[in-house]
Amino acid sequence: MKVAFIGTGSMGSLLIEAFLRSGALYPHNLHVSNRSKSKAEMLALRHPGLHVAASNAEAALGSDIVFICVKPHHFPEVIAEIRSVLLETQLLISITSPVLISVLEEQVPAKIAKIIPSITHSVHSGASLCIYGERVQPEDRLLLEQLMSSISRPTPIKESETRIASDISSCGPAFVSFIVQQWAKAAAQMTGISMPEALSLSAEMLLGTGRLLTEGGLTPEQLQRRVAVPGGVTAEGLAILEERLEGVFLSLIEATQRKHEADLAKLAALFDAVKPAANSSVSPDHGDLESDRPEML
Protein backbone atom coordinates (compact mmCIF):
# COMPACT_ATOMS: atom_id res chain seq x y z
CA MET A 1 0.00 0.00 0.00
CA LYS A 2 1.22 3.49 -0.84
CA VAL A 3 0.16 6.21 1.59
CA ALA A 4 0.92 9.88 0.96
CA PHE A 5 1.19 12.59 3.57
CA ILE A 6 1.07 16.13 2.26
CA GLY A 7 2.21 18.39 5.11
CA THR A 8 4.59 16.98 7.70
CA GLY A 9 4.14 19.62 10.39
CA SER A 10 2.94 18.86 13.89
CA MET A 11 -0.04 16.60 13.05
CA GLY A 12 1.30 15.07 9.81
CA SER A 13 4.51 13.92 11.46
CA LEU A 14 2.68 12.82 14.62
CA LEU A 15 0.43 10.55 12.52
CA ILE A 16 3.36 9.19 10.51
CA GLU A 17 5.39 8.42 13.65
CA ALA A 18 2.37 6.82 15.36
CA PHE A 19 1.54 4.60 12.35
CA LEU A 20 5.18 3.51 12.08
CA ARG A 21 5.44 2.79 15.80
CA SER A 22 2.22 0.75 15.71
CA GLY A 23 3.54 -1.36 12.82
CA ALA A 24 0.43 -0.54 10.73
CA LEU A 25 2.66 1.12 8.12
CA TYR A 26 6.32 0.70 7.17
CA PRO A 27 8.60 3.49 5.95
CA HIS A 28 8.49 2.09 2.39
CA ASN A 29 4.69 2.60 2.39
CA LEU A 30 5.11 6.34 2.94
CA HIS A 31 5.52 9.10 0.34
CA VAL A 32 5.62 12.52 1.96
CA SER A 33 5.86 16.13 0.86
CA ASN A 34 6.04 19.40 2.74
CA ARG A 35 6.34 23.06 1.69
CA SER A 36 9.71 23.36 3.42
CA LYS A 37 11.36 20.14 2.33
CA SER A 38 13.71 19.94 5.33
CA LYS A 39 10.86 18.83 7.64
CA ALA A 40 10.04 15.90 5.37
CA GLU A 41 13.74 15.08 5.01
CA MET A 42 14.11 14.90 8.81
CA LEU A 43 11.44 12.19 8.83
CA ALA A 44 13.27 10.27 6.11
CA LEU A 45 16.48 10.49 8.16
CA ARG A 46 14.71 9.01 11.19
CA HIS A 47 12.92 6.35 9.10
CA PRO A 48 15.11 5.02 6.29
CA GLY A 49 12.98 3.89 3.36
CA LEU A 50 10.42 6.69 3.75
CA HIS A 51 10.26 8.52 0.42
CA VAL A 52 10.37 12.32 0.22
CA ALA A 53 8.54 13.45 -2.92
CA ALA A 54 9.71 16.39 -4.98
CA SER A 55 6.18 17.86 -5.05
CA ASN A 56 2.72 17.37 -3.58
CA ALA A 57 1.56 15.98 -6.93
CA GLU A 58 4.39 13.41 -6.93
CA ALA A 59 3.41 12.27 -3.41
CA ALA A 60 -0.26 11.93 -4.38
CA LEU A 61 0.37 10.20 -7.72
CA GLY A 62 -0.60 6.52 -7.42
CA SER A 63 -1.11 6.59 -3.63
CA ASP A 64 -3.96 4.47 -2.29
CA ILE A 65 -4.58 6.99 0.49
CA VAL A 66 -3.59 10.66 0.46
CA PHE A 67 -3.67 12.42 3.85
CA ILE A 68 -3.68 16.20 3.56
CA CYS A 69 -2.21 17.57 6.78
CA VAL A 70 -1.92 21.29 6.05
CA LYS A 71 -3.79 24.16 7.72
CA PRO A 72 -7.26 24.89 6.27
CA HIS A 73 -6.17 28.02 4.35
CA HIS A 74 -3.47 26.01 2.53
CA PHE A 75 -5.96 23.40 1.31
CA PRO A 76 -7.08 25.20 -1.87
CA GLU A 77 -3.50 25.56 -3.17
CA VAL A 78 -2.68 21.92 -2.36
CA ILE A 79 -5.87 20.70 -4.06
CA ALA A 80 -5.06 22.81 -7.12
CA GLU A 81 -1.60 21.21 -7.25
CA ILE A 82 -2.72 17.57 -6.96
CA ARG A 83 -6.07 17.72 -8.79
CA SER A 84 -4.63 16.59 -12.11
CA VAL A 85 -3.07 13.38 -10.74
CA LEU A 86 -5.94 12.12 -8.62
CA LEU A 87 -8.08 9.16 -9.72
CA GLU A 88 -11.57 7.96 -8.72
CA THR A 89 -10.00 4.94 -7.00
CA GLN A 90 -7.90 6.96 -4.55
CA LEU A 91 -8.92 8.00 -1.04
CA LEU A 92 -8.28 11.64 -0.20
CA ILE A 93 -8.38 12.39 3.51
CA SER A 94 -8.71 15.82 5.07
CA ILE A 95 -7.65 16.03 8.71
CA THR A 96 -9.17 19.45 9.21
CA SER A 97 -12.80 20.13 10.10
CA PRO A 98 -13.65 23.38 8.22
CA VAL A 99 -12.91 21.84 4.79
CA LEU A 100 -16.26 20.44 3.66
CA ILE A 101 -16.49 17.07 1.93
CA SER A 102 -18.88 18.48 -0.71
CA VAL A 103 -16.32 21.19 -1.60
CA LEU A 104 -13.57 18.59 -2.08
CA GLU A 105 -15.91 16.37 -4.13
CA GLU A 106 -16.50 19.32 -6.49
CA GLN A 107 -12.77 19.77 -6.90
CA VAL A 108 -11.38 16.25 -7.42
CA PRO A 109 -12.57 12.83 -8.63
CA ALA A 110 -11.16 10.91 -5.62
CA LYS A 111 -13.17 9.37 -2.79
CA ILE A 112 -13.27 11.89 0.05
CA ALA A 113 -13.22 11.33 3.79
CA LYS A 114 -12.39 13.49 6.77
CA ILE A 115 -10.50 11.96 9.65
CA ILE A 116 -10.01 14.40 12.48
CA PRO A 117 -7.15 13.17 14.66
CA SER A 118 -6.02 14.18 18.11
CA ILE A 119 -2.64 14.73 19.73
CA THR A 120 -3.59 11.77 21.98
CA HIS A 121 -2.85 9.42 19.03
CA SER A 122 0.86 9.90 19.74
CA VAL A 123 0.27 7.64 22.77
CA HIS A 124 -2.12 5.44 20.76
CA SER A 125 -5.29 6.66 22.41
CA GLY A 126 -8.18 9.07 21.87
CA ALA A 127 -10.96 9.09 19.30
CA SER A 128 -10.31 9.74 15.61
CA LEU A 129 -13.44 11.23 14.04
CA CYS A 130 -14.33 9.55 10.73
CA ILE A 131 -16.66 11.27 8.24
CA TYR A 132 -17.24 9.76 4.82
CA GLY A 133 -18.25 11.26 1.51
CA GLU A 134 -20.74 9.54 -0.81
CA ARG A 135 -18.05 7.99 -3.03
CA VAL A 136 -16.48 6.07 -0.12
CA GLN A 137 -17.35 2.36 -0.26
CA PRO A 138 -17.76 -0.03 2.72
CA GLU A 139 -14.38 -1.62 1.94
CA ASP A 140 -12.74 1.84 2.02
CA ARG A 141 -14.26 2.52 5.46
CA LEU A 142 -12.94 -0.81 6.66
CA LEU A 143 -9.45 -0.01 5.38
CA LEU A 144 -9.42 3.46 6.96
CA GLU A 145 -10.86 2.32 10.28
CA GLN A 146 -8.41 -0.59 10.44
CA LEU A 147 -5.57 1.84 9.87
CA MET A 148 -6.85 4.37 12.42
CA SER A 149 -7.55 1.67 15.02
CA SER A 150 -3.79 0.99 15.18
CA ILE A 151 -3.34 4.39 16.89
CA SER A 152 -6.80 5.48 18.10
CA ARG A 153 -10.46 4.60 18.49
CA PRO A 154 -12.06 5.37 15.11
CA THR A 155 -15.46 6.98 15.68
CA PRO A 156 -17.76 7.51 12.68
CA ILE A 157 -19.81 10.72 13.00
CA LYS A 158 -22.01 12.91 10.77
CA GLU A 159 -20.32 15.86 9.09
CA SER A 160 -22.73 18.21 10.88
CA GLU A 161 -21.28 17.00 14.22
CA THR A 162 -17.66 17.45 13.21
CA ARG A 163 -17.13 20.86 14.74
CA ILE A 164 -18.40 20.11 18.21
CA ALA A 165 -16.92 16.60 18.21
CA SER A 166 -13.50 17.96 17.28
CA ASP A 167 -13.81 20.63 20.00
CA ILE A 168 -14.00 17.73 22.44
CA SER A 169 -11.60 15.20 20.95
CA SER A 170 -8.96 17.42 19.27
CA CYS A 171 -9.08 20.72 21.19
CA GLY A 172 -10.06 18.93 24.42
CA PRO A 173 -6.51 17.88 25.40
CA ALA A 174 -5.49 21.57 25.38
CA PHE A 175 -8.58 22.63 27.35
CA VAL A 176 -8.26 19.89 29.97
CA SER A 177 -4.51 20.36 30.37
CA PHE A 178 -5.15 24.09 30.95
CA ILE A 179 -7.50 23.19 33.81
CA VAL A 180 -4.94 20.77 35.25
CA GLN A 181 -2.23 23.44 35.02
CA GLN A 182 -4.36 26.04 36.83
CA TRP A 183 -5.25 23.53 39.53
CA ALA A 184 -1.62 22.48 40.08
CA LYS A 185 -0.54 26.15 40.15
CA ALA A 186 -3.12 26.95 42.85
CA ALA A 187 -2.07 23.86 44.81
CA ALA A 188 1.60 24.89 44.66
CA GLN A 189 0.80 28.50 45.60
CA MET A 190 -1.42 27.63 48.56
CA THR A 191 0.36 24.58 50.00
CA GLY A 192 3.90 23.24 50.18
CA ILE A 193 3.50 20.84 47.22
CA SER A 194 5.84 21.42 44.28
CA MET A 195 4.39 22.16 40.83
CA PRO A 196 5.99 19.01 39.22
CA GLU A 197 4.56 16.84 42.01
CA ALA A 198 1.08 18.38 41.66
CA LEU A 199 1.23 17.98 37.86
CA SER A 200 2.35 14.38 38.07
CA LEU A 201 -0.48 13.52 40.50
CA SER A 202 -2.99 15.32 38.23
CA ALA A 203 -1.81 13.49 35.14
CA GLU A 204 -2.11 10.08 36.83
CA MET A 205 -5.55 11.05 38.12
CA LEU A 206 -6.64 12.15 34.62
CA LEU A 207 -5.45 8.89 33.08
CA GLY A 208 -7.30 6.83 35.69
CA THR A 209 -10.45 8.94 35.36
CA GLY A 210 -10.44 8.44 31.58
CA ARG A 211 -10.12 4.70 32.05
CA LEU A 212 -12.99 4.62 34.55
CA LEU A 213 -15.20 6.53 32.09
CA THR A 214 -14.31 4.18 29.19
CA GLU A 215 -13.36 0.62 30.15
CA GLY A 216 -14.63 1.09 33.75
CA GLY A 217 -18.13 1.70 32.41
CA LEU A 218 -18.91 4.56 34.82
CA THR A 219 -20.82 7.70 33.81
CA PRO A 220 -19.56 11.06 35.12
CA GLU A 221 -22.52 11.21 37.54
CA GLN A 222 -21.83 7.71 38.89
CA LEU A 223 -18.16 8.56 39.31
CA GLN A 224 -18.99 11.73 41.26
CA ARG A 225 -21.43 9.83 43.50
CA ARG A 226 -18.80 7.16 44.21
CA VAL A 227 -16.20 9.71 45.31
CA ALA A 228 -18.28 12.46 46.91
CA VAL A 229 -19.70 11.00 50.10
CA PRO A 230 -22.34 13.33 51.57
CA GLY A 231 -20.80 15.96 53.83
CA GLY A 232 -17.26 15.04 52.72
CA VAL A 233 -14.40 17.07 51.25
CA THR A 234 -15.17 16.21 47.60
CA ALA A 235 -18.75 17.45 47.96
CA GLU A 236 -17.41 20.85 49.12
CA GLY A 237 -15.15 21.05 46.08
CA LEU A 238 -17.91 20.01 43.67
CA ALA A 239 -20.17 22.75 45.04
CA ILE A 240 -17.51 25.36 44.17
CA LEU A 241 -17.12 23.96 40.65
CA GLU A 242 -20.87 23.97 40.12
CA GLU A 243 -21.15 27.59 41.22
CA ARG A 244 -18.07 29.00 39.41
CA LEU A 245 -18.15 27.03 36.18
CA GLU A 246 -21.76 27.81 35.32
CA GLY A 247 -21.86 29.14 31.77
CA VAL A 248 -18.11 28.66 31.13
CA PHE A 249 -18.57 25.79 28.69
CA LEU A 250 -21.42 27.58 26.89
CA SER A 251 -19.05 30.52 26.32
CA LEU A 252 -16.29 28.17 25.20
CA ILE A 253 -18.57 26.52 22.61
CA GLU A 254 -19.84 29.91 21.42
CA ALA A 255 -16.26 31.15 20.95
CA THR A 256 -15.06 28.08 19.02
CA GLN A 257 -18.25 28.14 16.89
CA ARG A 258 -17.65 31.81 15.98
CA LYS A 259 -14.07 31.05 14.94
CA HIS A 260 -15.18 28.01 12.92
CA GLU A 261 -17.78 30.09 11.01
CA ALA A 262 -15.17 32.75 10.22
CA ASP A 263 -12.79 30.01 8.96
CA LEU A 264 -15.55 28.51 6.78
CA ALA A 265 -16.27 31.87 5.11
CA LYS A 266 -12.56 32.56 4.40
CA LEU A 267 -12.07 29.05 3.07
CA ALA A 268 -15.08 29.24 0.70
CA ALA A 269 -13.53 32.34 -0.89
CA LEU A 270 -10.13 30.62 -1.26
CA PHE A 271 -11.66 27.51 -2.86
CA ASP A 272 -13.69 29.69 -5.26
CA ALA A 273 -10.43 31.16 -6.50
CA VAL A 274 -9.05 27.73 -7.51
CA LYS A 275 -12.29 26.11 -8.80
CA PRO A 276 -11.76 23.86 -11.82
CA ALA A 277 -12.77 25.75 -15.00
CA ALA A 278 -16.49 25.30 -15.88
CA ASN A 279 -15.65 23.47 -19.12
CA SER A 280 -13.12 21.13 -17.48
CA SER A 281 -14.26 18.00 -15.66
CA VAL A 282 -12.60 16.84 -12.46
CA SER A 283 -11.37 13.69 -14.20
CA PRO A 284 -7.66 13.08 -13.88
CA ASP A 285 -5.02 13.92 -16.43
CA HIS A 286 -1.62 12.31 -16.20
CA GLY A 287 0.28 14.75 -18.40
CA ASP A 288 3.35 16.67 -17.33
CA LEU A 289 2.80 17.31 -13.61
CA GLU A 290 4.62 20.64 -13.57
CA SER A 291 2.97 22.18 -16.63
CA ASP A 292 -0.49 20.89 -15.58
CA ARG A 293 -0.26 22.53 -12.22
CA PRO A 294 -2.63 25.50 -11.88
CA GLU A 295 -1.35 28.80 -10.54
CA MET A 296 -0.75 28.73 -6.78
CA LEU A 297 -2.69 31.16 -4.64
Ligand SMILES: NC(=O)c1ccc[n+]([C@@H]2O[C@H](COP(=O)([O-])OP(=O)(O)OC[C@H]3O[C@@H](n4cnc5c(N)ncnc54)[C@H](OP(=O)(O)O)[C@@H]3O)[C@@H](O)[C@H]2O)c1
Ligand atom coordinates in the same frame (compact mmCIF):
# COMPACT_ATOMS: atom_id res chain seq x y z
N1 LIG B 1 -2.52 19.99 16.00
C1 LIG B 1 -3.61 19.30 16.36
O1 LIG B 1 -3.78 18.85 17.52
C2 LIG B 1 -4.64 18.98 15.31
C3 LIG B 1 -5.71 18.10 15.63
C4 LIG B 1 -6.65 17.79 14.64
C5 LIG B 1 -6.53 18.35 13.39
N2 LIG B 1 -5.50 19.20 13.13
C6 LIG B 1 -5.44 19.79 11.78
O2 LIG B 1 -4.19 19.45 11.21
C7 LIG B 1 -3.84 20.44 10.23
C8 LIG B 1 -2.38 20.74 10.35
O3 LIG B 1 -2.14 21.25 11.65
P1 LIG B 1 -0.69 21.21 12.27
O4 LIG B 1 -0.86 21.52 13.71
O5 LIG B 1 0.03 19.97 11.84
O6 LIG B 1 -0.05 22.48 11.50
P2 LIG B 1 1.49 22.73 11.15
O7 LIG B 1 2.37 22.19 12.22
O8 LIG B 1 1.61 24.18 10.80
O9 LIG B 1 1.74 21.85 9.85
C9 LIG B 1 1.26 22.21 8.60
C10 LIG B 1 2.32 21.80 7.60
O10 LIG B 1 1.79 22.05 6.31
C11 LIG B 1 2.89 22.46 5.50
N3 LIG B 1 2.37 23.15 4.31
C12 LIG B 1 1.79 24.36 4.20
N4 LIG B 1 1.46 24.62 2.91
C13 LIG B 1 1.84 23.55 2.19
C14 LIG B 1 1.77 23.21 0.82
N5 LIG B 1 1.24 24.04 -0.08
N6 LIG B 1 2.28 22.03 0.43
C15 LIG B 1 2.83 21.15 1.34
N7 LIG B 1 2.93 21.42 2.65
C16 LIG B 1 2.43 22.59 3.08
C17 LIG B 1 3.69 23.37 6.39
O11 LIG B 1 4.98 23.48 5.87
P3 LIG B 1 6.09 24.54 6.39
O12 LIG B 1 7.08 23.69 7.11
O13 LIG B 1 6.66 25.17 5.18
O14 LIG B 1 5.39 25.53 7.28
C18 LIG B 1 3.62 22.62 7.72
O15 LIG B 1 4.70 21.71 7.88
C19 LIG B 1 -4.73 21.66 10.50
O16 LIG B 1 -5.64 21.78 9.46
C20 LIG B 1 -5.44 21.33 11.79
O17 LIG B 1 -6.78 21.78 11.76
C21 LIG B 1 -4.55 19.52 14.03
